[in-house]
Amino acid sequence: MRKISLFIILISMSCFSQNKQLLYNFTSVPQSMLTNPGSDVNYNWFVGIPLLSGFSANVGSSSFSVYDLFANNGVDFNTKLRNVVFSTSRNDKVVMNEQLEVFSGGFKLGDWQEGSYFSFGMYQELDVLTYMPKDYAILALDGNKDYLGKVFDMGDLNARGELLSVFHLGYHKKVNENLILGVRGKIYSSIFNVTSTKNSGYFYTILGTNNVYDQVISANGLVQTSGLTNYLENYSGNAQSDIMKKTLLGGNLGLGLDLGLTYYPKENLQFTASLIDIGFIKHTKEIESYRYKGYYNYVGLTPDFVLGNSNDILDEFNDAIPLDTLHTKYTTWRPLKFNSSIQYSFGDGRSSDCNCSGGTENKYKNAVGAQLFAMTTPRTPLMALTAYYRRQIFESLEMKATYTVDSFSSKNIGLGLSTTIGKVNFYILADNLLEYKDISKARSLGFQMGLNIIFPDKNTFD
Amino acid sequence: MNKFLKIFILSILFISCSSDLDFNQVNDLKLEPVAVANLAAFDIKASQFVIGGVEQSLVGDVMNFDVFSDVDFSKNLSRVDLFFEFNNTISRAYNISFYLLDDNNTKLYTIPFFVPANTGSPVVISKTEIFENTKLDILIKTKKVGFVITMLPGTPLTDASVGNLKMRSSATIYFLAQ
Numbered sequence: 001m002r003k004i005s006l007f008i009i010l011i012s013m014s015c016f017s018q019n020k021q022l023l024y025n026f027t028s029v030p031q032s033m034l035t036n037p038g039s040d041v042n043y044n045w046f047v048g049i050p051l052l053s054g055f056s057a058n059v060g061s062s063s064f065s066v067y068d069l070f071a072n073n074g075v076d077f078n079t080k081l082r083n084v085v086f087s088t089s090r091n092d093k094v095v096m097n098e099q100l101e102v103f104s105g106g107f108k109l110g111d112w113q114e115g116s117y118f119s120f121g122m123y124q125e126l127d128v129l130t131y132m133p134k135d136y137a138i139l140a141l142d143g144n145k146d147y148l149g150k151v152f153d154m155g156d157l158n159a160r161g162e163l164l165s166v167f168h169l170g171y172h173k174k175v176n177e178n179l180i181l182g183v184r185g186k187i188y189s190s191i192f193n194v195t196s197t198k199n200s201g202y203f204y205t206i207l208g209t210n211n212v213y214d215q216v217i218s219a220n221g222l223v224q225t226s227g228l229t230n231y232l233e234n235y236s237g238n239a240q241s242d243i244m245k246k247t248l249l250g251g252n253l254g255l256g257l258d259l260g261l262t263y264y265p266k267e268n269l270q271f272t273a274s275l276i277d278i279g280f281i282k283h284t285k286e287i288e289s290y291r292y293k294g295y296y297n298y299v300g301l302t303p304d305f306v307l308g309n310s311n312d313i314l315d316e317f318n319d320a321i322p323l324d325t326l327h328t329k330y331t332t333w334r335p336l337k338f339n340s341s342i343q344y345s346f347g348d349g350r351s352s353d354c355n356c357s358g359g360t361e362n363k364y365k366n367a368v369g370a371q372l373f374a375m376t377t378p379r380t381p382l383m384a385l386t387a388y389y390r391r392q393i394f395e396s397l398e399m400k401a402t403y404t405v406d407s408f409s410s411k412n413i414g415l416g417l418s419t420t421i422g423k424v425n426f427y428i429l430a431d432n433l434l435e436y437k438d439i440s441k442a443r444s445l446g447f448q449m450g451l452n453i454i455f456p457d458k459n460t461f462d
Numbered sequence: 463m464n465k466f467l468k469i470f471i472l473s474i475l476f477i478s479c480s481s482d483l484d485f486n487q488v489n490d491l492k493l494e495p496v497a498v499a500n501l502a503a504f505d506i507k508a509s510q511f512v513i514g515g516v517e518q519s520l521v522g523d524v525m526n527f528d529v530f531s532d533v534d535f536s537k538n539l540s541r542v543d544l545f546f547e548f549n550n551t552i553s554r555a556y557n558i559s560f561y562l563l564d565d566n567n568t569k570l571y572t573i574p575f576f577v578p579a580n581t582g583s584p585v586v587i588s589k590t591e592i593f594e595n596t597k598l599d600i601l602i603k604t605k606k607v608g609f610v611i612t613m614l615p616g617t618p619l620t621d622a623s624v625g626n627l628k629m630r631s632s633a634t635i636y637f638l639a640q
Contacts, residue, residue: 070483077487143495145634211503212545212632300500300631303523303609306510310525440481 019373020056021386021402022416022429023448025272025341028398029418029427030106030452033119035339036274037170038182038260041117045107046425046454054101054123056448062407063092063132067440082141088132090156091379096128101450102165108457115174119184122167124247127335129377130159144205154201154219158378162332163191164281165247170258178264182274186256188334190281191246192227195332197378211299219321221292224330226252226283254281256334268364270343277334284329294321336376343369343390365392373406382407396420402431408444409435416448425452493639494540501544501631504609508552508623517619522610524567536602540638541594545631548577548587552625555579555614563606571600579616580625594636 024035030046031054033039048054064084071080104121108114135152144152167189172182201219208214227246230237245251256279263271296317304310345364371386384406391399397419404412414431428449435442502525511518530536550556555578562571573591593601611627613619 066483067481070485070487072482072484072487077490078492080487081491140493140495143497143635143637145496145498148498205498208500208630210505210628210630211500212547212630213498213500215500298500299503301502301525301527301607303502303504303525305504305506305521305523305609305611306513308523310523312526314526314528438481440483 019058019375019382019384019386019404019406020429020446020448021371021373021384021388021404022400022414022431022446023056024339024371024373025343025369026390026398026400026416026418026427026429028420029425029450030104030119030454031101031427031448031450033106033170033172033182033184034123034168034258035276035337036182036260036262036272037184037258038172038180038262038272038274040180040262040270040272041106041172042457043106043108044455044457046105046452048101048104048121049451049453050103051100052451053104054099054448054450056446057098058096058444058446061092061094061443063088063443065441065443067438071440085132085134085137085141088134090132090134090153092132092134093377094128094130094132095382096126098126100124104452106170115180117170117172119170119172120168122165124163124165126161126163128159128161129335130161131156131379133157133159144203147205148213149206150204152203154203154221155199157199157221158197160193160195160197160332160378162193162281164193164251165189165191165249166256167249168258172260180262182258182260184258184260186258186277186279187249188254188256188279188281189246189249189251190227190254190283191243191251192225193252193281193283193332194223194225194228195330196221196223198222215298216296217298217321218295219292222289224283224287224289226285226287226330229286229288252281252283252285254332254334255279268345270345270367270369271341272343273340274338276337276339278336279334281332281334282329283332287327287329289326289328289330291324291326292321293324296320333376338374339371341369341371343367366390371402400429404431412444414446420454420456423453423455425454426450427452491640493637495637497635497637499633499635501633502607502609503630504628506611506627508554508619508625508627509621511552511554511613511619512621512623515621517613519613519615520610522608524561524563524606524608526605527607528605530601531603531605538637538639539598539602539635541592541636542598542601543634543636544573544591544593545634546573546575546589546591547630548575548585549628550577550585550587550625551580552619552623552627553579553581554616554619556627557612557614558629559608559610559612561608561610562600562604563608564603565605567606567608570603577627579614 020035023032026032027039027041033041068084069080101123106117106119109116133156135156166186168184168186170184174180199221203217205213205215256277258276260274302311345367347365367390369388373384375382384404386402386404388400388402393399400416402414412431413433415433416429418427431446432442432444558575560573561569564570577587578585
């Protein structure tokens with residue numbers, strides 16, 4: 001029970017990047033087309049079992065684990081919290097991504113010689129990224145008394161979060177024997193969004209001369225929200241039906257594009273690349289944003305014994321750095337993901353009497369390759385490098401093992417299995433397997449699973 | 463063939479284990495930051511005690527100070543130290559009072575200071591007043607503060623008199639949030 005609750009907490013609390021190193025180019029799983037619309041897939045048609053076809057969650061944080069904070073080891077929680085805060089840097093991040101496919105499907109166009117496919121679907125996505133607000137944490141834990149001379153960086157507050165639904169329609173075509181190109185159009189419907197990624201400013205206290213301290217605060221902060229105003233104050237509606245409406249294109253809308261390709265320079269050498277979520281969302285409804293901007297050199301009360309024109313420090317502060325509530329529209333860009341891979345295949349996987357499969361992929365039993373993943377963030381992009389091995393164990397069972405190095409872990413081993421029994425395809429992919437020996441100490445975990453019904457491609461004329 | 467799959471799923475869901483965790487520890491969270499900030503400062507020239515050739519032996523000012531009375535602020539306070547430092551280069555002595563006042567200008571608390579006259583070497587007087595426990599309530603009720611400066615008898619000051627009476631002060635605020 002503890003494990004399950006922990007897993008749920010991990011998923012709901014702190015997940016990480018959207019690197020799907022196991023799913024990427026794992027073409028026996030139709031959902032791999034969501035990571036590359038130009039995947040070299042092979043089916044006549046498929047349909048995802050509604051709500052069960054694709055679930056993925058990535059869990060982790062770049063600097064600390066659940067164990068560091070919540071270990072039942074007799075150490076005072078506040079001590080553990082301090083240790084975590086002081087061992088992190090402002091570039092450490094806690095990131096969460098969860099996707100649930102509501103429906104999906106795809107079919108091959110034209111006759112057996114055609115190499116064109118349509119695929120479509122809808123999924124719900126939760127995406128959160130927050131950097132460690134280190135200087136704010138220091139102020140909350142210690143205050144400024146022991147930090148005279150330190151310049152607290154107000155830009156340490158950097159976070160974004162969004163719940164959205166995505167409707168997509170993809171097309172991919174085998175241009176020639178060596179090249180497959182794919183494109184996917186997306187409509188985003190944002191259920192809620194919180195963005196505060198462009199904060200700047202500073203706060204410092206040093207010893208003064210005429211005053212005890214020289215204290216300066218310069219702030220330029222902005223927190224934008226959409227889709228939340230109804231719930232911030234007295235709300236009388238039905239949240240469930242509201243969210244349903246927003247899911248079904250009733251939210252703040254946006255457009256996006258995925259591009260991808262698969263190229264075979266040689267029969268057993270494959271190169272792939274994709275750009276996912278080249279897109280934006282225009283936030284026009286239910287907007288409430290807060291801006292905090294100004295400069296204040298705080299000298300304290302200055303009594304005026306001659307004229308009586310003394311100051312009022314609260315008024316002074318509110319005039320210098322006013323907190324404004326705004327209702328202006330804003331646009332957010334979706335985190336752009338780049339994937340690329342190079343793969344070398346070997347070992348004859350054809351049955352001895354006939355070459356029924358025909359597709360380039362299934363000719364070989366084994367493949368080794370390397371993948372590169374990058375994702376835009378409010379600061380430096382996230383990067384991950386993966387080496388992998390793929391093997392067709394049986395005709396109906398395919399395996400992919402990965403070794404990934406990224407900012408969350410340098411020894412992330414993952415394993416994915418996809419099995420097709422009859423027409424039912426089941427896949428399960430999990431990374432950071434080494435961490436499962438003590439899940440509470442894991443800094444990142446990724447997990448994907450799903451069920452599809454696939455009618456295999458007939459590459460021969462009946 | 464499903465053996466592989468079963469082993470895989472089993473290994474993930476059941477063979478994995480977790481150290482003993484206790485999420486209720488969040489309730490032990492205690493934040494005890496200590497903040498320092500200016501409180502007030504003034505710098506009065508000796509000549510400013512003379513208006514139209516007449517020496518002003520009593521001056522004062524009352525200011526709004528609605529800081530500690532804020533509910534969100536006061537409920538997390540555990541102690542406040544007020545520090546004052548006077549620097550007198552005028553050849554006269556002063557009695558100075560710092561008053562904590564409520565909305566109706568009723569005195570809640572007085573911090574008195576005696577600043578001796580300057581006789582050649584600079585006079586520096588400092589004092590720290592600590593507010594905690596029930597004494598903290600006085601600060602929380604405070605809406606205004608006032609300074610009253612009484613110049614004690616001595617060699618009369620003129621427009622040409624030199625020297626300053628300087629004051630600077632700060633607050634050290636101990637928070638306790640849990």
